[in-house]
Amino acid sequence: MDLKSFSNTEPYAPYRDEGILKESDVKDAINEYSKMSNDQLMMELAKQIGMQKEKGQANSMLETIERIKPFLNEEQRSKMENILKQVNF
Numbered sequence: 001m002d003l004k005s006f007s008n009t010e011p012y013a014p015y016r017d018e019g020i021l022k023e024s025d026v027k028d029a030i031n032e033y034s035k036m037s038n039d040q041l042m043m044e045l046a047k048q049i050g051m052q053k054e055k056g057q058a059n060s061m062l063e064t065i066e067r068i069k070p071f072l073n074e075e076q077r078s079k080m081e082n083i084l085k086q087v088n089f
Helices: 023-034 038-054 058-071 074-086
Strands: none
Touching: 038 058, 038 074, 058 074
16 A cells, blocks of 8 residues: 555545556656647547546546636637537536
C-alpha cells in the first residue's frame, strides 16, 4: 500500500487510474495532446465528458471544468460552453 491509496478523498480520485500515474504514460499523453489543434482538443473534451456522464461522474467532471476555465482564453471558453450545451451538460 502506498500514499496514493489514502488520497481517495481528493477531487481527482474518480479519474485516477494506476496506468495514468506512470511517468511514461503521462509523457505520452502530453506528447499526444500537444500535437492537437484547439478543435481537436475540444473534440477530445466532448468525448471525455460523454464517457464521464456514462460512468455517472458528471459532478466530478463539472468541478474539473470549473477549475480549468480560468486558464482558457475567451474563444476556448466559448467553444467549451458550446460543447457542454451539445452534450447536455
